[in-house]
Amino acid sequence: xxxxxxxxxxxxxxxxxxxxxxxxxxxxxxxxxxxxxxxxxxxxxxxxxxxxxxxxxxxxxxxxxxxxxxxxxxxxxxxxxxxxxxxxxxxxxxxxxxxxxxxxxxxxxxxxxxxxxxxxxxxxxxxxxxxxxxxxxxxxxxxxxxxxxxxxxxxxxxxxxxxxxxxxxxxxxxxxxxxxxxxxxxxxxxxxxxxxxxxxxxxxxxxxxxxxxxxxxxxxxxxxxxxxxxxxxxxxxxxxxxxxxxxxxxxxxxxxxxxxxxxxxxxxxxxxxxxxxxxxxxxxxxxxxxxxxxxxxxxxxxxxxxxxxxxxxxxxxxxxxxxxxxxxxxxxxxxxxxxxxxxxxxxxxxxxxxxx
Amino acid sequence: xxxxxxxxxxxxxxxxxxxxxxxxxxxxxxxxxxxxxxxxxxxxxxxxxxxxxxxxxxxxxxxxxxxxxxxxxxxxxxxxxxxxxxxxxxxxxxxxxxxxxxxxxxxxxxxxxxxxxxxxxxxxxxxxxxxxxxxxxxxxxxxxxxxxxxxxxxxxxxxxxxxxx
Numbered sequence: 001x002x003x004x005x006x007x008x009x010x011x012x013x014x015x016x017x018x019x020x021x022x023x024x025x026x027x028x029x030x031x032x033x034x035x036x037x038x039x040x041x042x043x044x045x046x047x048x049x050x051x052x053x054x055x056x057x058x059x060x061x062x063x064x065x066x067x068x069x070x071x072x073x074x075x076x077x078x079x080x081x082x083x084x085x086x087x088x089x090x091x092x093x094x095x096x097x098x099x100x101x102x103x104x105x106x107x108x109x110x111x112x113x114x115x116x117x118x119x120x121x122x123x124x125x126x127x128x129x130x131x132x133x134x135x136x137x138x139x140x141x142x143x144x145x146x147x148x149x150x151x152x153x154x155x156x157x158x159x160x161x162x163x164x165x166x167x168x169x170x171x172x173x174x175x176x177x178x179x180x181x182x183x184x185x186x187x188x189x190x191x192x193x194x195x196x197x198x199x200x201x202x203x204x205x206x207x208x209x210x211x212x213x214x215x216x217x218x219x220x221x222x223x224x225x226x227x228x229x230x231x232x233x234x235x236x237x238x239x240x241x242x243x244x245x246x247x248x249x250x251x252x253x254x255x256x257x258x259x260x261x262x263x264x265x266x267x268x269x270x271x272x273x274x275x276x277x278x279x280x281x282x283x284x285x286x287x288x289x290x291x292x293x294x295x296x297x298x299x300x301x302x303x304x305x306x307x308x309x310x311x312x313x314x315x316x317x318x319x320x321x322x323x324x325x326x327x328x329x330x331x332x333x334x335x336x337x338x339x340x341x342x343x344x345x346x347x348x349x350x351x352x353x354x355x356x
Numbered sequence: 357x358x359x360x361x362x363x364x365x366x367x368x369x370x371x372x373x374x375x376x377x378x379x380x381x382x383x384x385x386x387x388x389x390x391x392x393x394x395x396x397x398x399x400x401x402x403x404x405x406x407x408x409x410x411x412x413x414x415x416x417x418x419x420x421x422x423x424x425x426x427x428x429x430x431x432x433x434x435x436x437x438x439x440x441x442x443x444x445x446x447x448x449x450x451x452x453x454x455x456x457x458x459x460x461x462x463x464x465x466x467x468x469x470x471x472x473x474x475x476x477x478x479x480x481x482x483x484x485x486x487x488x489x490x491x492x493x494x495x496x497x498x499x500x501x502x503x504x505x506x507x508x509x510x511x512x513x514x515x516x517x518x519x520x521x
Binding site: 032033034182272274275278305308309311312313315316319320321323324325 | 383384385386388389390391484485504505506507508509510513
């Protein structure tokens with residue numbers, strides 16, 4: 001149990017939270033405007049909380065003198081993306097397969113023995129599988145819940161061993177607080193000691209997976225796993241409902257009013273020059289966003305402000321891609337590819353600047 | 357040149373998009389990206405009738421074929437054969453405006469007097485998304501006010517205006 005091990009685990013946790021975001025965005029933006037309004041709200045609420053979780057994990061890592069990294073081919077997520085419990089994150093449109101995989105991601109006790117979404121079409125659309133850093137740093141196959149439990153236990157053990165001041169030696173100026181992170185699933189906790197570190201990590205686990213026996217978190221919000229159950233069963237939870245059987249009003253789920261995005265698309269597969277150029281531009285925005293996040297996590301929290309602008313440019317680019325059918329793909333539509341492809345020439349417009 | 361075209365729906369939409377790309381200076385890819393293609397074609401068909409729409413699309417096809425052997429450019433041919441046509445000109449302008457603003461504008465009185473009043477020919481917003489998807493906004497490098505929020509403080513940056521061919 002050492003601080004070095006903790007840094008390794010937390011660095012993987014930051015990447016794990018980041019990796020969940022693109023699949024949620026694909027599901028969210030593949031919904032045709034005006035349809036699936038409840039599902040849109042669920043997906044949006046979950047994805048902004050994942051953004052908060054990434055920031056919380058980064059705050060804990062910075063508090064112990066670590067350096068969260070999300071930019072660069074080595075650190076950016078690639079899809080399909082395998083998590084520690086064997087769950088594979090694919091880029092999919094809003095669909096039963098997507099919801100099934102979200103349920104697995106958000107289930108703290110998920111074990112790979114459960115049924116995975118394995119439509120034949122999807123299997124062939126998994127050309128290369130990338131393994132999460134969280135898998136690499138785990139000593140054995142684990143659940144996401146156990147992964148976070150190991151982090152919390154190690155934090156406590158190391159704090160007891162070397163003392164809190166020695167463990168929480170990070171520069172407080174590297175913490176991301178509410179002045180730079182706004183309107184995204186809650187307010188980030190500044191981490192300076194064991195108590196605040198545990199509070200930050202508890203929020204990640206509590207908001208995400210919740211307690212498998214109690215669907216509501218400390219704020220009375222339904223945990224992600226149960227929000228997705230509502231979409232799976234197309235029923236909302238009533239307060240008195242038993243776990244696993246929501247009986248409330250229908251959620252209005254309609255998988256037909258969705259842009260049928262190609263699973264795990266690649267820019268190289270886009271033959272149309274306009275489409276390819278738009279995909280490259282979207283990847284520029286995505287890569288720039290990761291660079292800005294990386295800077296924000298490395299002592300420049302104010303880099304989050306222009307990162308928000310980049311995030312919305314990426315959203316607009318995604319929406320245009322998703323509305324375009326792909327010739328030669330049986331009615332499938334284009335979609336964002338989330339490939340690491342930074343803008344490299346010096347001709348970047350002023351809005352491309354990393355600086356705020 | 358006239359009469360209903362015997363085309364399947366997707367081919368008809370392709371032709372409408374090709375003409376629209378010419379009329380707006382945006383690419384077919386960008387037009388599709390608004391998600392409004394079918395809504396605009398349906399609106400045009402619904403107000404002026406499919407025969408008039410088809411006539412316009414035929415005229416555009418003919419101009420595209422003719423430009424190869426012609427001394428005129430395609431814009432010149434379109435100005436002569438479509439925009440100057442008393443029936444097709446106002447419809448073509450309405451299609452361009454619809455893409456930019458998301459609104460069908462009531463056809464001018466001269467048009468209805470010459471070609472007959474049309475049911476539903478009033479000025480109206482085409483769909484719940486058409487305002488936010490108007491090409492006006494990307495053309496001026498801005499977000500539609502009240503929609504597609506660009507993030508706090510983004511207004512401090514200069515607008516990003518696309519390059520037109």
